[in-house]
Amino acid sequence: MLLHDRTALLQKPVRLRVVGKYLGQLLLVMAVLSFVPLTASLIFTEYDLSLRFIIVEIILLTAGLPLVRISASTDIQTSEGLVITGLIFTLSPLILTIPIMGNGLEFIDALFETVSAFTTTGLSVATELQQQPLTFLFARAYMQWIGGLGIVVLTIALLPRPGAYLRKLIELDERSDFVSSAHTYARRILAIYIVLTGICTGLIWIAEGNFFNAVTHAFSAVSTGGFSNFDNSLAGFHSPFSAISVILGCIFGASPLLLYFHIRQQRFSVIYRDVQVRAILVLFLLISLPLTWVLMHDLQMTFHEAFFHAPLMVISAQTTAGFASIDITQIGAHGMLILMMAMFTGGALGSTAGGIKLYRMLIFWQAFSYLLKKATATPHAVILPRLAGKNLETDEINKALLVILLFIFTITCAWLVFLFSGYQPLAALFEVVSATATVGLSSGITDIDLPTHLKLTLCLCMLLGRLEFFALLVLVYPLTWVNRRSKA
Numbered sequence: 001m002l003l004h005d006r007t008a009l010l011q012k013p014v015r016l017r018v019v020g021k022y023l024g025q026l027l028l029v030m031a032v033l034s035f036v037p038l039t040a041s042l043i044f045t046e047y048d049l050s051l052r053f054i055i056v057e058i059i060l061l062t063a064g065l066p067l068v069r070i071s072a073s074t075d076i077q078t079s080e081g082l083v084i085t086g087l088i089f090t091l092s093p094l095i096l097t098i099p100i101m102g103n104g105l106e107f108i109d110a111l112f113e114t115v116s117a118f119t120t121t122g123l124s125v126a127t128e129l130q131q132q133p134l135t136f137l138f139a140r141a142y143m144q145w146i147g148g149l150g151i152v153v154l155t156i157a158l159l160p161r162p163g164a165y166l167r168k169l170i171e172l173d174e175r176s177d178f179v180s181s182a183h184t185y186a187r188r189i190l191a192i193y194i195v196l197t198g199i200c201t202g203l204i205w206i207a208e209g210n211f212f213n214a215v216t217h218a219f220s221a222v223s224t225g226g227f228s229n230f231d232n233s234l235a236g237f238h239s240p241f242s243a244i245s246v247i248l249g250c251i252f253g254a255s256p257l258l259l260y261f262h263i264r265q266q267r268f269s270v271i272y273r274d275v276q277v278r279a280i281l282v283l284f285l286l287i288s289l290p291l292t293w294v295l296m297h298d299l300q301m302t303f304h305e306a307f308f309h310a311p312l313m314v315i316s317a318q319t320t321a322g323f324a325s326i327d328i329t330q331i332g333a334h335g336m337l338i339l340m341m342a343m344f345t346g347g348a349l350g351s352t353a354g355g356i357k358l359y360r361m362l363i364f365w366q367a368f369s370y371l372l373k374k375a376t377a378t379p380h381a382v383i384l385p386r387l388a389g390k391n392l393e394t395d396e397i398n399k400a401l402l403v404i405l406l407f408i409f410t411i412t413c414a415w416l417v418f419l420f421s422g423y424q425p426l427a428a429l430f431e432v433v434s435a436t437a438t439v440g441l442s443s444g445i446t447d448i449d450l451p452t453h454l455k456l457t458l459c460l461c462m463l464l465g466r467l468e469f470f471a472l473l474v475l476v477y478p479l480t481w482v483n484r485r486s487k488a
Contacts, residue, residue, distance in 0.1 A: 013483045014080045017072040019087070022080075024067025026088045030095075031060035037099070037142055041135040049135045052099040059095055079474055086475035089147075089467055093118050096143060103136045108452050115459045117143035119466035120352065122226025122322035122440025123458065125448045129231050134212065140227045141216035147466070148223025148253065148352035149193050185258070192260045197222045200249035207241040221249025224353045226322030226440035234312065234325040243325055247315050254280070254319035254347030275388040276348040276358045280318065283358075287342050288314045294334045295326075317342035320354040322440025328430075329444040336430045336443065343437045344407075354438030354465055356407050360400040362387055367397050406469045411436050414461050418445075421454060435461040 038053035076084075093114035100110040109125050116123045117140050124140075126132065197218050205214035213229055220227045230236025234243040259271050271277055288311045295306035309325050316323045317339045328336070346355015370385040377383055385392040411432050418428035427443040434441050435458045446458065464472055474480050 011479050012077065012079070014077065014083050014480055015072065017070050018076060018080050019083055020067045021070040021072040022076065022084050023087055024064045024070070026084065027060050027064030027091075028068060030088075030092055031057055031064060033146055034060065034096075037135060037139040040138045040142075041099075044134045044138075046133050046135045049099050049102045049133060052102045056095055056098055059098075079480055082471045082474040083480060086467060086471035089118060089150075089463065089471070090475075096139075099139060100136070103133060108455055109448060112455050112459060113140065114143065115462050116440070117225070117227065118147040119438050119462040120144045120147045120223050120225040120320075120354065121435060121438040121462045121466070122220070123435060123442060123446045123462070124227065124440075125446060125450065125455070127231060127448065129229055130236075137216055137227075137229050138212075141219035141225070144223045144225030144227055145197070145219035148225060149190070188261050189257055192257050193222065196249070196252045196260070200245065200252065203245035203248065204242055207239050207245050208237060217246050218249055221246045221321060221323070222253040222352065224250055224253045224319050224321040224347065224351075224438075226316070228323060232324075232327070234323050240308065243312060243323075246323055247312055247321075250315060250319040250321040250323070251280075254321075254351050254353040256348045256350040257352070258350060274348075275362060279358045279362060280348065283318060283342065283345065284311065284315060287318070287338060291335060291338045294331065294338065298332045298334060299326075299330060313339065314342055317439060317441060318345065319347050320437055320439045322434070324441060328441055333426055336426055339441065340430055340433050343433050343439045343441070346437055356404055356437075359387075360403055363392060363397055363400040364404060366392060367401070403468055407436065407465070410461060410464050410469070414457050417457050418454065421451065431458070432461060436465040438462055438466050 034053060034056050038050060038057065041047070041050040041053055093111060096114045096118075097107060097110040100113050101107060103110075103126075105113065105126070112123075112125055115121075122144070126136075129137065200218040200221050201214045204217055205211055208214060216227075216229055219225070226233075228234070228236065234246060237243050237246075255271070255277055256274060259274055259277070263271070291314055292303075292306045292310040295301045295310055296303060299306075301309070312323075312325045315321075316325075320343065328339075331339075344355060345361055346357050347353025349357040349359035366385045366387050370383065373383050374381075385397065411429075414432040414436065415425075415429050418432060419425060423445060427445055430441075430443040431445045433439075434443075445454075
């Protein structure tokens with residue numbers, strides 16, 4: 001028997017009853033969460049959109065209630081958790097196109113908006129935002145807030161065997177009861193998320209004086225989503241302090257969220273001692289300096305202007321929020337390349353940010369350093385790859401490198417699609433990196449006239465990048481569903 005056949009016989013397919021039951025629970029959660037924009041539409045007296053949200057509620061309840069009645073095991077396999085994650089992040093944008101289409105968008109355009117929202121990307125085909133219904137603007141930002149919270153919980157709390165760094169954050173060890181620990185984790189994350197959103201809302205409200213803009217931008221900032229109520233994003237604010245407040249919210253969201261909980265038990269220094277936070281600060285500085293020079297040299301900005309815009313743009317790119325204080329199409333090739341480096345790296349693991357994640361890049365660097373040290377050491381030397389005071393597990397290194405490889409592969413394939421469609425190489429690469437890293441900064445390619453196949457390509461990039469590939473890959477993998485052992 002061939003090796004791949006023997007391996008297939010060892011694989012266990014997902015149980016449809018388990019997938020159905022827990023998918024039903026998530027659909028009911030979505031039904032509860034959808035009451036918020038429904039209520040907002042009633043407050044704004046936009047009753048045509050209220051009707052559409054009522055239809056969404058009916059669909060979610062009709063699908064969810066029968067599914068939760070299914071009798072199924074409480075023990076969820078890893079593949080089942082990934083399938084459920086992939087399904088909910090695919091179905092939710094599809095269902096929420098109903099109210100978004102009420103704004104006059106075609107189905108594909110509405111789907112692009114909802115996928116961008118749930119994946120916290122921020123790319124948009126909508127224009128004249130200040131003329132749009134308030135419910136539309138609120139719903140987009142709220143969907144990003146849901147997506148930002150959900151992705152943290154689903155990508156870490158549901159992992160059956162977190163790596164050493166994640167065990168440290170979640171306070172798990174190999175003997176812990178994972179279910180009860182995951183519940184504790186989820187409660188802590190929810191509390192932190194709400195507090196950070198409240199702080200960001202207050203800062204923007206004080207600076208800008210508009211409560212609606214404060215709430216919606218806080219939703220988008222803490223979730224590192226990037227949807228704005230202005231066509232020119234941060235440049236639409238009246239005060240520079242409003243833009244700074246939004247960027248502070250992005251930093252809040254792009255940091256490991258459980259570190260905030262440790263502030264209660266320890267000192268503020270626990271944040272700086274985190275290896276990812278230190279890496280974020282170093283990268284902010286290293287990338288801001290050349291961008292400042294580019295803005296002064298290429299755009300003829302004064303030092304004061306460049307020193308204001310460069311850090312804002314770098315932080316927005318690094319945190320994968322995607323807010324912009326200047327027009328990306330004006331920064332030239334040098335500026336795009338600099339911002340692409342920040343977008344590619346992304347924020348911290350255990351945060352709402354996208355990208356490859358800093359912790360994986362640090363693992364890559366430590367693995368590279370380990371190989372060099374091993375090659376130059378004596379034959380009997382014992383050298384182990386270490387990060388944050390812990391030995392790195394082989395499985396942890398392999399998974400980090402695999403995510404990086406899949407990230408590059410996805411970007412390359414999508415970029416080729418844009419090139420074959422006749423788009424300028426650098427602008428197309430910037431757009432694809434932005435979508436896959438769930439950033440939302442645009443080189444000007446994304447608009448209402450973008451061909452349908454390219455909109456769908458970007459949607460796929462956003463979903464793959466936000467779910468970090470595995471959930472969607474497992475969802476479409478044939479052996480996820482087929483029991484090969486019964487055929488043996």
